[in-house]
Structures are given as structure tokens and as C-alpha cells.
Amino acid sequence: MSTQTATGATAAKSGEVLLDIVGLSKTFGKVAANKDITVQVRRGEIVALLGENGAGKSTLVNQIFGLITPDIGTISIKGDATPVKDPKDAIARGIGMVHQHFQLVPVMTVAENIVLGHETVRGGAFLDLAGARAMVRELSDRHGFAVDPDAEVDDLPVGTQQRVEILKALSRKVDLLILDEPTAVLTPQETDELLGVMKDLAASGTSIVFITHKLREVLAVADRVYVLRHGAVVGEVDDLTHTTTTDLATMMVGRSVVLSIDKPPATPGDVVLAVTDLHVKDDRNLEAVRGFNLEVRAGEIVGVAGVEGNGQRELVEALAGMRKVVAGSITLAGQDLTRANPHQTHHAGVGHIPEDREKHGLVAAYSIADNLVLNEYDQEPFAKSGLRQFGAVRENAVKLRDEFDIRSAGVEQSAGSLSGGNKQKVVVAREMSFGPRLLMAAQPTRGVDVGSIEFIHRRIVEARDAGAGVLLVSAELDEVLSLSDRIAVIHGGQVVAEMPAKGADRAQIGRLMAGDH
Amino acid sequence: MPHPSARPEREPAEPVTPPAPPDSPAPGGPGDGPGGLLAAIFRYQSVVVILVALLGAMAIGAALIRYQGVNPWYAYETIFKQALFTSDGLTRTLAKTTPLILTGLAVVLPLRVGLFNIGGQGQFLLGAIAAAWAAYQTSALGVLAIVVGVVVGILFGAMVGSIAAILKTWRGVHEVITTIMLNNIAAGIVWWLVTGPFQAPNAGGIPQTHEIGEAARIPTVAGIPLGFGVAVVLALVCAWMLKRTTLGFRFDTVGKNRHAAGYAGIPINRVILLAMVFAGGLAGLAGALEVHGVMHHFEPAIAGTLGFDGITIALLARSNPLWTIPAGFLVGILRTGAAGLQFATGIAPEIVDLLLAITLLLVSIPVLGRWIFRSRAHKVSAASTSWGS
Numbered sequence: 001m002s003t004q005t006a007t008g009a010t011a012a013k014s015g016e017v018l019l020d021i022v023g024l025s026k027t028f029g030k031v032a033a034n035k036d037i038t039v040q041v042r043r044g045e046i047v048a049l050l051g052e053n054g055a056g057k058s059t060l061v062n063q064i065f066g067l068i069t070p071d072i073g074t075i076s077i078k079g080d081a082t083p084v085k086d087p088k089d090a091i092a093r094g095i096g097m098v099h100q101h102f103q104l105v106p107v108m109t110v111a112e113n114i115v116l117g118h119e120t121v122r123g124g125a126f127l128d129l130a131g132a133r134a135m136v137r138e139l140s141d142r143h144g145f146a147v148d149p150d151a152e153v154d155d156l157p158v159g160t161q162q163r164v165e166i167l168k169a170l171s172r173k174v175d176l177l178i179l180d181e182p183t184a185v186l187t188p189q190e191t192d193e194l195l196g197v198m199k200d201l202a203a204s205g206t207s208i209v210f211i212t213h214k215l216r217e218v219l220a221v222a223d224r225v226y227v228l229r230h231g232a233v234v235g236e237v238d239d240l241t242h243t244t245t246t247d248l249a250t251m252m253v254g255r256s257v258v259l260s261i262d263k264p265p266a267t268p269g270d271v272v273l274a275v276t277d278l279h280v281k282d283d284r285n286l287e288a289v290r291g292f293n294l295e296v297r298a299g300e301i302v303g304v305a306g307v308e309g310n311g312q313r314e315l316v317e318a319l320a321g322m323r324k325v326v327a328g329s330i331t332l333a334g335q336d337l338t339r340a341n342p343h344q345t346h347h348a349g350v351g352h353i354p355e356d357r358e359k360h361g362l363v364a365a366y367s368i369a370d371n372l373v374l375n376e377y378d379q380e381p382f383a384k385s386g387l388r389q390f391g392a393v394r395e396n397a398v399k400l401r402d403e404f405d406i407r408s409a410g411v412e413q414s415a416g417s418l419s420g421g422n423k424q425k426v427v428v429a430r431e432m433s434f435g436p437r438l439l440m441a442a443q444p445t446r447g448v449d450v451g452s453i454e455f456i457h458r459r460i461v462e463a464r465d466a467g468a469g470v471l472l473v474s475a476e477l478d479e480v481l482s483l484s485d486r487i488a489v490i491h492g493g494q495v496v497a498e499m500p501a502k503g504a505d506r507a508q509i510g511r512l513m514a515g516d517h
Numbered sequence: 518m519p520h521p522s523a524r525p526e527r528e529p530a531e532p533v534t535p536p537a538p539p540d541s542p543a544p545g546g547p548g549d550g551p552g553g554l555l556a557a558i559f560r561y562q563s564v565v566v567i568l569v570a571l572l573g574a575m576a577i578g579a580a581l582i583r584y585q586g587v588n589p590w591y592a593y594e595t596i597f598k599q600a601l602f603t604s605d606g607l608t609r610t611l612a613k614t615t616p617l618i619l620t621g622l623a624v625v626l627p628l629r630v631g632l633f634n635i636g637g638q639g640q641f642l643l644g645a646i647a648a649a650w651a652a653y654q655t656s657a658l659g660v661l662a663i664v665v666g667v668v669v670g671i672l673f674g675a676m677v678g679s680i681a682a683i684l685k686t687w688r689g690v691h692e693v694i695t696t697i698m699l700n701n702i703a704a705g706i707v708w709w710l711v712t713g714p715f716q717a718p719n720a721g722g723i724p725q726t727h728e729i730g731e732a733a734r735i736p737t738v739a740g741i742p743l744g745f746g747v748a749v750v751l752a753l754v755c756a757w758m759l760k761r762t763t764l765g766f767r768f769d770t771v772g773k774n775r776h777a778a779g780y781a782g783i784p785i786n787r788v789i790l791l792a793m794v795f796a797g798g799l800a801g802l803a804g805a806l807e808v809h810g811v812m813h814h815f816e817p818a819i820a821g822t823l824g825f826d827g828i829t830i831a832l833l834a835r836s837n838p839l840w841t842i843p844a845g846f847l848v849g850i851l852r853t854g855a856a857g858l859q860f861a862t863g864i865a866p867e868i869v870d871l872l873l874a875i876t877l878l879l880v881s882i883p884v885l886g887r888w889i890f891r892s893r894a895h896k897v898s899a900a901s902t903s904w905g906s
Contacts, residue, residue, distance in 0.1 A: 320780070321782075322780065341782065342780055342781065342782040343782025343784075344782075345782075347782075354780060359774075359776045360779075360780040361777065363770055363774040363778075364773075364774065366769075370766075374777065374780075374781045375781040377781075378763040378766075383763045386762050386763050387761055387762055387763070388761055388765075
């Protein structure tokens with residue numbers, strides 16, 4: 001095992017190697033989620049795993065915590081390379097994990113939640129709640145958490161709930177704490193507090209691995225960072241003192257070969273979409289889109305580039321009528337859509353390829369044919385006076401299946417049984433086939449195989465050439481760069497820069513995405 | 518099965534995941550749509566499973582009948598003979614079947630939009646008492662009093678149903694809670710009415726309403742209660758609505774993936790309201806028909822367990838409106854025959870409830886096993902796909 005040598009080599013730097021991952025690979029179906037990953041964590045160290053959604057960060061930590069079994073490779077914990085059987089085993093070996101979605105029982109108190117699963121019992125049958133309370137109080141005092149053991153979890157703000165999760169992990173004597181996107185649900189103040197807590201924990205000897213795609217957090221607390229892209233470690237920075245957010249952003253989005261898309265130059269026409277000073281709130285009721293301005297013309301592709309979580313999702317949902325607009329206006333070819341619902345935006349001519357196709361884009365139990373008319377089911381020729389016309393639905397499906405190369409056993413096959421790429425083709429086919437004036441494509445090729453990516457890109461260009469305005473929102477900078485005619489960089493819910501895609505400087509965009517402007 | 522055509526077509530073979538087997542009505546992931554357990558139950562209940570469960574229940578029932586010193590063969594023979602082959606047995610069975618089909622439909626329709634309507638009992642009771650009152654008040658209209666009673670019964674049932682839907686869409690209160698509460702409220706209201714304002718003075722203190730006029734009674738034609746025809750037609754209409762109309766498509770889309778329904782511009786709240794209004798109306802109609810066709814007055818015992826039987830029927834029918842007809846008929850046979858069984862052997866008619874309960878349990882057990890298995894598989898796949906897509 002390499003553990004011994006690694007320990008010897010790095011002991012001088014910051015002590016014992018707590019976690020040593022060598023050559024880890026994991027494949028789901030045809031997609032390699034982790035490819036030959038090698039990662040080390042030493043005692044008392046904060047290590048950041050940085051990467052876009054789908055880069056393989058969660059897969060990696062889920063393997064450390066025993067939720068997923070690796071295909072190849074070893075995970076050694078404190079020099080012991082026995083495979084981690086399950087989360088229970090991981091906890092017994094000193095690993096704690098705080099999931100992005102908290103695993104707390106809302107109606108129980110903090111103390112009850114923390115001892116849940118390893119309660120101490122008095123007199124054979126009685127919960128030792130007094131002991132649990134004392135333990136929680138001691139633990140939270142020691143770490144300066146200020147959590148009331150008797151508070152009901154339901155009544156606590158999200159940031160405090162997260163501390164309860166951390167306390168829960170700490171109460172089981174963890175050496176290594178894994179935090180899966182811990183700041184995704186926090187307000188900026190709560191985020192700052194959490195970063196402070198992480199530093200304190202590390203100082204007291206607990207190692208921390210945390211997943212994020214926020215560059216500033218990495219620079220604020222991490223000792224070292226591993227950058228993941230497409231399932232592989234593409235960068236490793238051991239000394240962050242001279243690293244900037246731009247360096248990290250560049251590593252994150254990569255310099256991989258630009259997917260070449262043959263497209264004639266755009267011939268922009270009239271303004272199709274005009275977004276003026278748009279304000280939209282996210283699920284936490286915080287403003288995610290803060291004064292967004294953008295115009296999209298007919299016959300051009302405008303790509304929105306940005307690190308995820310800068311208001312892209314809320315922007316798209318607002319444009320699709322799925323999220324309330326707080327202030328500002330949305331106009332489609334002169335028609336006001338600020339207060340429109342999804343039905344109205346669709347019929348005004350907005351095609352929408354949603355970011356989450358499983359949740360919003362498809363009804364898995366429905367056939368391909370029914371999914372292809374999901375928002376036109378009550379329109380002619382698919383329905384006449386309230387009666388569905390199955391002949392027309394089928395005809396439409398057969399036509400689109402051939403046109404969009406949807407690989408299936410037949411159009412009556414359930415959409416849920418299709419591969420990711422083919423599912424996406426169903427969505428793309430539906431949203432393009434009704435002749436939209438504006439096509440919104442949110443992460444149109446996420447989790448899609450290479451062949452389908454190329455196909456979907458080509459269709460988006462064709463939609464542009466047919467005269468539609470296209471708004472592309474993607475976390476893949478390559479995709480934005482190669483597909484767009486014009487690029488708008490979004491940061492903090494605002495457009496911070498606009499430029500023609502031709503000759504756009506990747507490094508400059510990376511800087512803008514990181515908020516340096 | 519909501520899809521227009523389940524025939525798996527064969528076309529130029531391509532390397533793809535095979536289409537779902539035709540016997541699974543909703544081949545989707547276990548997590549799509551609310552009520553994972555219920556959805557799973559309907560997905561895996563095949564007719565075979567139900568038949569096996571019925572036979573198993575009858576075998577267990579046989580042991581219990583044997584224990585009471587009665588030959589089980591004789592007992593079952595008696596049940597079916599009494600229910601189907603005596604002079605008016607079939608008529609009585611069909612009369613029993615009528616409200617069962619309707620309360621079954623009152624559970625099926627909300628299930629299709631992802632709601633569990635436990636409130637059939639309350640909707641039935643208020644529909645029945647409203648019908649009895651309206652028909653009595655309009656006795657002068659003769660036959661037309663039937664129309665008045667039925668319409669009023671439907672309206673009151675629908676009103677009770679809509680309360681649960683409004684609380685659900687407006688405040689997010691779970692429909693199981695509200696419908697159960699409304700059952701108790703309805704029971705309280707009708708009891709107060711029949712012991713107070715609506716009590717017939719000539720009933721000698723018995724809590725019941727006035728008899729409705731002779732002309733307002735729904736007759737039996739050629740041994741078939743007319744109400745039964747109405748119930749069958751409505752089951753057909755519901756099946757047609759779900760399968761053929763755009764409204765049915767909305768129902769199923771909301772039930773199978775509420776997020777996608779919202780994305781597709783389907784007015785989810787309106788669909789939920791409509792489903793509960795239909796359900797309440799059907800249960801209310803069941804009450805009205807029971808008044809007009811069987812009892813000719815209202816008394817609290819009129820509902821028996823009919824509202825709750827609707828849940829049994831809907832489960833046996835796999836939330837398919839058409840299957841409520843045979844499921845209702847089966848329960849109708851057992852209930853009618855059980856009365857004869859008591860007369861012939863002294864075995865309490867509650868044996869039928871026992872048989873039905875065991876059937877449902879047996880139907881649920883393998884499904885439950887699969888559900889647990891599937892939900893675990895789902896958890897793993899959820900964790901394993903959290904890297905993207």
C-alpha cells in the first residue's frame with residue numbers, strides 16, 4: 001500500500017495522512033462519474049473539492065462515506081484500506097458527513113436529534129435525555145456553537161440546523177468531517193459563520209473535506225484544493241496563498257478542446273426577448289436575480305456564462321413563468337410576460353428546455369408520444385373539443401422521433417426507460433417543434449452522452465437559423481463559447497459583461513465569472 | 518393504465534432498454550409522483566395477485582368457518598347462492614353494488630391526481646341527507662323529486678369534497694387529515710339533523726327523516742335497480758374521461774409528476790379541486806341513490822361502511838374506473854350472501870369484512886415487500902446519481 005510511503009513523505013508537512021484515496025474509479029452505466037482519482041487528506045486540514053455540478057464530487061464523497069462502492073481503487077482510512085462497507089462502518093472509523101439536505105427529525109429537539117441512533121439508556125428502558133442535553137451543551141460550548149439542546153429543530157433557522165448536523169457528527173468522535181455543499185442553503189452571514197466554525201474545527205485537529213463550486217469559500221478556508229472536471233482530478237493546489245479565484249475558475253471550466261460547431265455567422269433581427277431590471281427571489285426568499293438586463297434578438301444565440309448559483313436557475317424559471325417576478329419586466333416581441341404563467345409563456349412562443357429534465361421536463365410514466373405533446377396536448381390537432389386525438393399524437397411522435405433521432409423501441413415506450421441523451425432529445429424535440437420565437441436552453445447537454453451533445457447543439461443552431469432567438473444558460477464555459485453568438489457573463493444575479501463570442505477571451509470570462517470586474 | 522394503447526410495437530431493432538412489460542401500468546421510477554407506496558401498490562397489483570389474494574383469504578376464512586363448526590364449502594356455496602341464484606338475490610346484490618361502485622370511483626378519481634380521499638363516508642352521508650330532505654320537500658313534483666334529490670345530493674357531496682381540496686391547495690393541509698375530519702363533522706351534522714330539525718314526527722322517536730313520496734322512489738326494472746345502471750354508466754364515463762379527454766390527461770399528469778404538470782402549464786390547483794368535486798359528487802350521488810332506491814328516507818345507519826368500502830374497491834380496481842364495476846360487484850355478492858349465510862348457519866355477516874380485510878392484506882404484503890425493496894434501490898440510485906443529470 002502506498003499509505004506508508006505517502007505518510008512518510010508528507011509527515012513533515014502537516015502530520016498524519018488520515019484519508020488516502022488511490023486510483024478510484026466509478027462508472028454508472030456508460031458514464032464515468034469518477035476516473036482514477038487520487039486524493040489525500042491529512043489531520044487538521046481543510047480540503048476543498050471544487051467543480052461544477054456533475055463533476056463527480058458527490059460520487060467521490062459518497063464512496064468515502066460508504067454510500068457507493070467503488071469499481072476500482074482503494075480508500076484507506078488511517079492506514080486501513082479495508083473497503084468501507086456502509087455509512088455505519090464509516091462512522092465507526094471516524095468519518096462524519098453532513099449532507100446537503102439535512103437528515104434531521106424536525107419535531108424532535110436538538111439533543112434528541114443528536115443522540116438519535118446511539119442513545120444511551122438508563123435503567124434498561126429510559127432515554128438518558130439529561131445526559132444527552134449535558135453532552136450537547138458541552139459540545140456546543142466547546143465549539144462556540146450556541147445551540148440550545150432543548151430547541152425543536154423545526155423552529156431553528158437553516159444555519160443553526162446545519163450546526164446541529166455538525167454537532168451530530170462531532171458527537172460521534174469524528175476525525176474527518178465531510179460537508180456536501182454546506183453553503184448552498186445558507187445566507188451570506190451564515191456562510192461566514194460556518195467558515196469560521198470550519199477553521200476552529202480544523203485547528204482542534206478535525207480534518208474537513210468540503211464540496212463546493214464557490215471559489216471565494218475555497219480561498220477563504222481551504223488549505224488545499226482538488227479541482228474535479230468530468231469525473232477526474234484536473235488540478236491540485238497545495239498552497240493557496242498565491243492563488244486567485246481566476247486561477248480556480250480557469251481550472252474548473254477547463255481548457256479542453258473546444259467542441260467545434262459549424263455554424264454560419266448570425267444574422268440578428270428584431271429584439272425577441274427584452275429583460276429589464278429583473279429581480280427574482282430564490283427558494284430561501286433571498287434575491288437571486290438582482291437587476292438583470294438582457295436583450296435577445298431573433299436569429300442569435302446569447303449564452304449566459306457564470307458559476308452556478310449566481311441566479312441562472314431563478315432567471316430561467318422567471319422567464320418561463322414558473323417563478324414570481326419581484327420587480328422589473330419581461331417582454332417577448334412586445335408582449336408583456338412579466339406576470340405570465342407557464343401556459344401563457346408557452347403560447348406566447350417560449351420554448352423551454354428545463355435544467356432538470358427528470359423533474360420538470362418529462363413525465364417518466366408517460367409514453368414518448370405523450371411527452372412530446374406535454375404542453376400542446378389540448379391544442380389542435382392533438383385535441384378537438386376536449387377530446388384527445390391519438391392519431392395526431394402518434395403521427396407527431398413518429399415524425400419527431402425520426403427528425404430528432406430518438407432511439408427507442410417505439411413511440412409508446414415510456415420516457416422513463418430512455419437513456420439520458422434520448423430523454424433530453426424528447427424534451428428538445430418538443431420545445432423546438434412548435435416553432436418558438438424564443439428558445440431557452442438551460443444546461444441542455446448536462447448528463448448527456450457525447451453523440452447527443454453534438455446533435456442537440458446542431459439543433460439549437462438550426463433553431464437560430466430558422467429565426468428563433470436562443471437564450472443558452474450553461475455551466476459549461478466551453479458550451480457557451482462554442483455555441484453562442486453573444487455572451488453575457490452573470491455574477492451575483494446581474495449581467496456583469498456582454499461581448500461577442502467571437503474572439504472572447506476565456507481567461508477574461510473566468511475572471512468576470514469569479515466576480516473580478 | 519392511462520395510456521391510449523399499451524401495445525408494445527416492434528420496429529427496427531435498436532440497442533435500447535427494453536420497453537416496460539405490458540402488465541405494469543405505470544412503468545416509471547418509484548419516486549415519480551406523490552404517494553410512493555400507493556403508486557407502487559397500483560403499479561404491481563395485477564389481476565392475478567388479486568385473485569390469488571382472494572383465494573388465500575377464502576382459505577383463511579374457511580379455517581375460521583370450520584372452527585365455528587360449519588362446513589366451509591357449504592358456507593361459501595350459501596353466500597354465492599344467496600347472492601346470485603335466489604329469486605331476488607341478484608337484484609339485492611346489484612342494489613348493494615350500486616353505491617360501492619360510486620364510492621369506489623370517489624376514491625379512484627382523486628388517486629389519479631395523487632390524492633387519497635378518505636372522505637367518501639362524509640360525502641355520502643351529507644349527500645344522502647340532503648337528497649332525502651330535498652326530495653321530501655318537493656314531493657309535490659312527483660317523479661321530478663328524484664331529479665331534485667339526486668342533484669341536491671350530488672351538490673352536497675361535491676361541496677364536502679371541495680372543502681378538502683380548497684384546504685389542500687390554499688393552505689397545503691393534507692387531504693387525508695381533512696377528509697377524515699370531515700367524516701366526523703358530517704356524522705355529527707347528520708346525527709343532529711335526524712334527532713332535531715329533520716326528524717320525522719311520526720317515526721316514534723327513531724332518528725330518521727320523513728319517507729319520500731312514492732313517486733320519488735327509483736324503481737327496479739326487470740330485476741335491475743335503475744341506480745345500478747347509473748353507477749355502471751358513470752364508471753364508463755370516468756374511464757372514458759381519463760383515457761380520451763384532455764381533462765383526463767391533466768388528471769394523470771398532475772398525479773404522475775406534479776412538477777412537470779406545472780412546467781407544462783396545467784392548472785394544478787384547479788385539477789385537484791375538480792377531482793375532489795367529482796369525487797364528492799359521486800359519493801353524494803351514492804347517498805342520494807341509496808335514499809331514492811333503497812331506504813326511501815334517511816337514517817344515520819344508511820351509510821354503513823359504504824364510504825370506507827370505496828377505498829377497498831379502489832384498491833382492488835387498481836385505480837382503474839372500469840374495474841370498480843367487478844370489484845364493487847364482488848363486494849356486493851359477499852355482503853348480500855353474508856345475510857343469507859347468517860340465516861342459514863348463524864355465522865355473523867362480519868365474516869365478509871374479515872375476508873375483504875385479509876384480501877387487502879394479502880394484496881399489500883408482496884407489494885409492500887417490493888416497495889421496500891424498490892425504495893431501497895431508489896435510495897441507492899438517488900445517491901449514485903447525485904453527481905449529475
